[in-house]
Amino acid sequence: MELTVETLEQHWLPFTSNRQFKREPRLFVRASGMYYWGQDGHKVLDGSSGLFTSAAGHCRPEIAKAVSEQLQTLDYAPSFMRGHPGAFAFANGLAAIMPADLHHIFFCNSGSESIDTAIKIAFAYHLARKEAQRTYLVSRERAYHGVNIGGTALSGIMRNKEAFGALMPGILHLRHTWLAENRLQRGMGASGAELADDLLRFVQLVGEKRVAAVFVEPIAGSTGVLVPPRGYLERIREICDRYGILLVFDEVICGFGRTGLAFAADSFGVTPDIITMAKALTNGAQPMGAVAVRDGIYQTIIDAAPDGALEFFHGYTYSAHPAACAAGLATLKIYETERLFTRAAEMSDYFQDAMFALQDLPAISDVRGYGMLAGVEVKPGKTPGARGSELQAKLYDRGLHVKTTGDVAILAPAFIASHAEIDLIGAILRDAIAEY
Numbered sequence: 242m243e244l245t246v247e248t249l250e251q252h253w254l255p256f257t258s259n260r261q262f263k264r265e266p267r268l269f270v271r272a273s274g275m276y277y278w279g280q281d282g283h284k285v286l287d288g289s290s291g292l293f294t295s296a297a298g299h300c301r302p303e304i305a306k307a308v309s310e311q312l313q314t315l316d317y318a319p320s321f322m323r324g325h326p327g328a329f330a331f332a333n334g335l336a337a338i339m340p341a342d343l344h345h346i347f348f349c350n351s352g353s354e355s356i357d358t359a360i361k362i363a364f365a366y367h368l369a370r371k372e373a374q375r376t377y378l379v380s381r382e383r384a385y386h387g388v389n390i391g392g393t394a395l396s397g398i399m400r401n402k403e404a405f406g407a408l409m410p411g412i413l414h415l416r417h418t419w420l421a422e423n424r425l426q427r428g429m430g431a432s433g434a435e436l437a438d439d440l441l442r443f444v445q446l447v448g449e450k451r452v453a454a455v456f457v458e459p460i461a462g463s464t465g466v467l468v469p470p471r472g473y474l475e476r477i478r479e480i481c482d483r484y485g486i487l488l489v490f491d492e493v494i495c496g497f498g499r500t501g502l503a504f505a506a507d508s509f510g511v512t513p514d515i516i517t518m519a520k521a522l523t524n525g526a527q528p529m530g531a532v533a534v535r536d537g538i539y540q541t542i543i544d545a546a547p548d549g550a551l552e553f554f555h556g557y558t559y560s561a562h563p564a565a566c567a568a569g570l571a572t573l574k575i576y577e578t579e580r581l582f583t584r585a586a587e588m589s590d591y592f593q594d595a596m597f598a599l600q601d602l603p604a605i606s607d608v609r610g611y612g613m614l615a616g617v618e619v620k621p622g623k624t625p626g627a628r629g630s631e632l633q634a635k636l637y638d639r640g641l642h643v644k645t646t647g648d649v650a651i652l653a654p655a656f657i658a659s660h661a662e663i664d665l666i667g668a669i670l671r672d673a674i675a676e677y
């Protein structure tokens with residue numbers, strides 16, 4: 242189809258300046274491995290794994306084959322009162338790589354749905370324990386938990402919620418963990434573990450048995466990569482344990498090797514009660530999300546209902562869609578046979594070196610990172626975010642795709658990236674940022 246002002250009009254793009262995009266469209270028509278190609282044949286190195294999705298690189302034939310075969314065998318099966326073998330196989334495969342006893346998996350279709358599902362699981366669990374008075378949820382400033390109503394209410398990025406009315410009541414926000422003294426520190430910052438004590442204050446404020454769950458991105462991703470300070474997550478865990486609060490790790494970005502182990506929970510040595518995931522769950526090849534819960538939480542909810550009754554009044558038409566399960570199973574196999582989480586760990590130092598090497602540029606205000614995830618922040622231009630938005634267009638034109646939020650470029654290459662490709666990411670960033 243020829244792209245004209247008229248043919249571009251009907252698609253309302255999400256999280257996009259539609260007017261600007263339609264004036265100057267930059268879109269992708271093809272992908273393979275570490276690269277995208279634009280509509281004019283322009284080759285673009287993928288510095289952000291799509292949208293943190295394609296950790297094993299693009300257009301993996303194993304995934305395409307599995308999805309194609311699945312669609313020709315069983316294209317759709319309801320998961321309400323039915324099911325299909327791929328759903329059980331994929332849940333088993335995921336359980337095998339989850340931390341501790343997070344062995345029960347609820348499927349949905351996106352990261353946003355995984356968050357709203359986790360909210361419902363937390364409330365259902367407390368109701369089953371006869372603690373329905375736990376109506377408060379705790380999130381953090383600068384948090385991103387997707388865009389459904391629950392996740393929007395949890396959002397600590399105010400622009401994402403200010404247009405949307407009252408949302409949910411009873412949400413409290415911990416302070417974010419960006420601290421000036423941790424600026425340009427690699428990995429976990431030395432200062433800030435005590436920020437976790439905000440949770441104690443909330444418990445004192447609303448009452449010991451009023452908080453249902455705390456939602457934490459182990460590394461806050463979409464806001465621009467905030468690595469937790471050393472000791473911070475342990476302290477959150479300890480306070481949750483003391484007051485019977487569920488700890489939810491939103492690993493939609495961190496999960497599946499981004500931190501060098503299967504989950505950030507493994508890398509940081511802190512086990513949550515619930516993990517939400519999406520994106521690299523299927524290498525981005527099919528829309529899917531999932532929620533893993535500890536065995537005891539599942540069992541408590543199940544046992545609270547009479548035998549034969551539905552235990553949890555929640556689910557999606559496309560929960561455990563056969564094509565998504567097939568993509569997920571093929572993805573897990575790639576991660577395992579190519580040892581991609583180990584490869585991510587092995588490449589991390591090289592990648593972080595390349596990102597931190599940019600700090601001498603006058604326009605850089607901060608660099609942060611852990612594993613195969615980094616935030617490169619530039620000093621703001623006329624208005625906050627304007628320079629970031631301009632930068633992502635400039636980078637695209639120079640052959641690098643990068644997700645930006647505000648004035649932060651968020652780098653998250655696929656784990657198959659070569660040293661030369663990481664060098665190229667660094668070189669294009671340097672070239673573009675040096676202009677400021």
Ligand SMILES: Cc1ncc(COP(=O)(O)O)c(C=O)c1O
Binds near residue numbers: 388462463492493519
């Ligand atoms: C931590 C986190 N949670 C939830 C989401 C929402 O996922 P989705 O866009 O698939 O709904 C995202 C998306 O970037 C995310 O980074």
